Amino acid sequence: MKAAVLYAPYDVRIDERADPKIEQPTDALIRMSATCVCGSDLWPYRGENPIKGPTTMGHEYCGIVEEVGSAVKGVGRGQFVIGAFAYSDNTCSNCKAGYQSGCIHGGFFNTAQAPMLRVPLADGTLVPTSGTPSAGMIPSMLTLSDVMGTGWFAADAANVGPGKTAVVVGDGAVGLLAVLSSKMLGAERIIVMSRHEARQKLAKKFGATDVVAERGEEGIARVKDLTRGIGADSVMECVGTQASMSQAIGSARRGGYVSYVGVPHGVTFEGQQLFYRHVHLHGGPAPVRRFLPKLIDLVEDGKMDPGKVFDLTLPLDQVAEGYRAMDERRAIKTLLQP
Ligand SMILES: [Zn+2]
Numbered sequence: 122m123k124a125a126v127l128y129a130p131y132d133v134r135i136d137e138r139a140d141p142k143i144e145q146p147t148d149a150l151i152r153m154s155a156t157c158v159c160g161s162d163l164w165p166y167r168g169e170n171p172i173k174g175p176t177t178m179g180h181e182y183c184g185i186v187e188e189v190g191s192a193v194k195g196v197g198r199g200q201f202v203i204g205a206f207a208y209s210d211n212t213c214s215n216c217k218a219g220y221q222s223g224c225i226h227g228g229f230f231n232t233a234q235a236p237m238l239r240v241p242l243a244d245g246t247l248v249p250t251s252g253t254p255s256a257g258m259i260p261s262m263l264t265l266s267d268v269m270g271t272g273w274f275a276a277d278a279a280n281v282g283p284g285k286t287a288v289v290v291g292d293g294a295v296g297l298l299a300v301l302s303s304k305m306l307g308a309e310r311i312i313v314m315s316r317h318e319a320r321q322k323l324a325k326k327f328g329a330t331d332v333v334a335e336r337g338e339e340g341i342a343r344v345k346d347l348t349r350g351i352g353a354d355s356v357m358e359c360v361g362t363q364a365s366m367s368q369a370i371g372s373a374r375r376g377g378y379v380s381y382v383g384v385p386h387g388v389t390f391e392g393q394q395l396f397y398r399h400v401h402l403h404g405g406p407a408p409v410r411r412f413l414p415k416l417i418d419l420v421e422d423g424k425m426d427p428g429k430v431f432d433l434t435l436p437l438d439q440v441a442e443g444y445r446a447m448d449e450r451r452a453i454k455t456l457l458q459p
């Protein structure tokens with residue numbers, strides 16, 4: 122089969138790879154309906170994570186079960202399924218506590234930019250939809266595998282709820298879907314920090330009430346202006362840089378909640394700043410599996426359309442252009458058709 126492989130910074134290609142097979146009785150094989158490029162794929166793409174030889178790429182997926190191992194009971198051939206970017210047994214202590222992305226038997230996918238995917242621990246990892254979704258619904262279903270689930274976790278971890286003021290730092294796909302999640306969870310005011318006009322527009326469609334284009338201290342001052350000088354109840358950091366983390370912590374009120382779901386690169390925390398601000402900090406790789414059943418319902422019931430974050434659709438063959446467009450910020454997120 123064809124698969125996306127990263128060779129070196131800015132060099133992603135389609136290679137011929139062996140078709141995946143059932144290796145363990147708990148595996149499933151799925152035929153991908155759609156896959157995509159993630160903002161987090163840009164870290165290795167830009168050489169900011171070291172690349173040790175040719176590396177297959179991709180961790181976001183949804184599709185039809187093609188084959189299951191002998192121990193798989195929960196899903197079967199022909200079913201449309203979605204799974205999180207991390208696989209999990211959904212039965213260990215960490216999973217039961219709602220942290221399936223920290224499953225003691227789990228791991229992360231890195232072969233999903235391809236037409237077929239082997240899913241370990243299929244019973245714990247995959248959630249079937251109630252029927253085969255229409256073609257128009259597939260982009261939204263695909264977002265549940267990572268970006269929508271991660272945006273939802275950002276909002277959940279930042280204690281977003283009815284009447285709350287929320288700030289989203291970052292206007293990538295996760296940031297935009299943190300806006301949508303905040304709206305769905307009832308936030309009263311949703312401030313998105315963005316400088317990009319097309320992204321500001323989509324953020325408003327998703328429920329943002331205010332846009333702050335300023336950054337750093339000026340950005341924090343603008344948030345304070347909008348929150349009676351207090352700061353926000355809930356702040357979601359969706360980038361992973363020191364600048365965005367400092368902006369997030371600075372935008373929270375005393376005793377506020379800051380979640381962080383951008384993979385941190387060079388981020389450090391200042392103990393006394395955290396101490397005197399009474400800040401609640403919670404983040405990490407989102408336990409998307411916890412939220413999947415609920416998010417599938419919301420999409421199936423037509424309550425939300427997170428698939429709008431895909432503003433570029435390409436055949437898998439053109440994966441290189443898909444990465445380039447996201448790297449140059451010409452596209453928010455690229456959907457790949459296997
Ligand atoms: Zn991702």
Ligand SMILES: [Zn+2]
Pocket residue numbers: 209210211212213214215216217221223224225226227
């Ligand atoms: Zn587990």
